[in-house]
Amino acid sequence: MSSETPHAHRSHRPATPLSGSITVPGDKSISHRALMFAGLAIGETRITGLLEGEDVLRTAAAMRALGAAVRRDSDGAWLVAGTGIGGLHSPDDVLDMGNSGTAARLLCGVLASHDIFAVMTGDASLRRRPMRRVIDPLAACGAVFAAREGGRLPLAVTGAADARPLSYRLPVASAQVKSALLLAGLNARGITEVEEPEPTRDHSENMLRHFGAVVSVVPHGAGKLIRLQGQPELIAADIIVPGDPSSAAFPIVAALLVPGSRITIAGVGLNPLRTGLFTTLLEMGADITITNKREAGGEPVGDLVVVASSLRGIDVPAARAPSMIDEYPILAVACALARGPSRLRGLGELRVKESDRLAATLAMLRVNGAHVEVEGDDMIIDGGANRLGGGTVLTQMDHRLAMSALVLGMAADAPVMIDDARFIDTSFPGFMGLMRGLGAAIEAEPEAA
Structure with a gap:
């Protein structure tokens, strides 16, 4: 890390829809x-x-x-x-x-x-x-x-x-x-x-x-x-090395949730054992089109066109967990902003990630007004709460939790703050600049600037 001082950041609804063409870092x-x-x-x-x-x-x-x-x-x-x-x-x-x-x-x-x-x-x-x-x-x-x-x-x-x-x-x-x-x-x-x-x-x-x-x-x-x-x-x-589908997940969900958005993400890896999130979002009603399918280094690759969509709740089977284990925090954000209840099954592996990612995701949603519970290894999210946002998320040195919380702020009723953004660069260098280039409103807190 370049500094031992936590870098707090805040995100809120952008003034205009997200738009543009991007590539995400390598897988x-x-x-x-x-x-x-x-x-x-x-x-x-x-x-x-x-x-x-x-x-x-x-x-x-x-x-x-x-x-x-x-x-x-x-x-x-x-x-x-x-x-x-x-x-x-x-x-x-x-x-x-x-x-x-x-x-x-x-x-x-x-x-x-x-x-x-x-x-x-x-x-x-x-x-x-x-x-x-x-x-x-x-x-x-x-x-x-x-x-x-x-x-x-x-x-x-x-x-x-x-x-x-x-x-x-x-x-x-x-x-x-x-x-x-x-x-x-x-x-x-x-x-x-x-x-x-x-x-x-x-x-x-x-x-x-x-x-x-x-x-x-x-x-x-x-x-x-x-x-x-x-x-x-x-x-x-x-x-x-193709673009990382786990990194692409964040601009994808942001574009789906911010009304009027349309973005293209070029060169994303489409290994079927990594694309459980894409399958789940499509089942929720997401408008995602794959174009220019090809192969690079033995891995399938394609370009994704993502258009803002009205998502509905979903029941995700436990068998899908290995193909999207890193994407559950950002999927939980999508579910919190979808219509109706969602149940994400078989998330025990999340307890031994960079943080106890299951507990941390639960805390992220609750502090921002979402109705969410954990039963065993399942997370149940009641989408469509009256008002979301306004909370401060403790990232616990977890880059995916930090990015998920910032995406939540882009579509919530009130801004969302994270206590520390330093760890994002461990997996997604340039995340802040890329999202701002699409039109996202993410700002460093004055005391951290």
């Missing part, structure tokens, strides 16, 4: 994986469209510390000269993963099957997040982990000298855990198998194939069985 999930897989490949990979938010820059720094040559070219592309699988070395210093749970969990997989020693830490938010879900299964490959109580960072990893392949059934659907196990399996002899109870985002499988690994994915009950042949020779392969 964060793909950006993390591109740097890691390129760092394990032979040769130099050119990555264009990489998200240059703080989370991803932490991954770049970590791979550099482990021996990969990572640099930003003058044209904005990133060049990564990998070490080859098994070629990483112990870092000279602690690896600071900042606010990124994805980077920390995936890197656990990389470290677990390499004969090296490393220590990871992170900011106050990341140090509260549980890592046991990855370190317990990864220990089976021969790695040794030493962590704080509850498996929390700081975390010391002694990688396996001769890693064993893993065979593991995920107790709950998690793309991060799946990817960590596959990354460990790259430097293990034999076949690594991961069974997921429900399909989760498959960027790791797509990228492994892109770099030349042998990966099979077959249906298995309600989920999938992924098998990876260990110790392949990954070969450098250029990557174009």
Whole structure:
């Protein structure tokens, strides 16, 4: 962060509808994986469209510390000269993963099957997040982990000298855990198998194939069985990172809610395991059109045309949660401003995000006058409250909560304030300028300016 002083911001209804054409930053999930897989490949990979938010820059720094040559070219592309699988070395210093749970969990997989020693830490938010879900299964490959109580960072990893392949059934659907196990399996002899109870985002499988690994994915009950042949020779392969659908969610919902708005978002990733929010918004009556469909780097991409719409409440099945787990705070905003009740099911995973995102989303809506309850892992929102807005949202170092609250202010009856906007740049650098360019009214509070 550039400053230790919280940066309070306020948003309110804009004077005119939102309009314009934009691109959103590169997909964060793909950006993390591109740097890691390129760092394990032979040769130099050119990555264009990489998200240059703080989370991803932490991954770049970590791979550099482990021996990969990572640099930003003058044209904005990133060049990564990998070490080859098994070629990483112990870092000279602690690896600071900042606010990124994805980077920390995936890197656990990389470290677990390499004969090296490393220590990871992170900011106050990341140090509260549980890592046991990855370190317990990864220990089976021969790695040794030493962590704080509850498996929390700081975390010391002694990688396996001769890693064993893993065979593991995920107790709950998690793309991060799946990817960590596959990354460990790259430097293990034999076949690594991961069974997921429900399909989760498959960027790791797509990228492994892109770099030349042998990966099979077959249906298995309600989920999938992924098998990876260990110790392949990954070969450098250029990557174009599509726009992040999780980042696109914020201008999309803002345009749907601000009357008269019409915007276009170019080059958004449309991986079907990431587009649960788009499906849900369409079911709520959203006017969203996908044009110019194409493929980039093994991922489907398209342009989105979004027109302001009158939304209705919805019952979202729990099975859809893995395809939109990061989008529930902004979906909750849409539901609060929709007609009729909504029930968002199966949100237990939100309790272990950057904050307890379920409790934080509940607090964000309630402080701004919404009628909302939590029953178990379900959130029930009674849309169409008489008056919304006027509250101050405590962001708890959670970038998605901060952006969701600012979008709420754009369509609420009274302005909405967030206590701290600094953390937005971890995932969406330039968010404020992009939204203001569309016509949004977002202002820094005078005492923070």
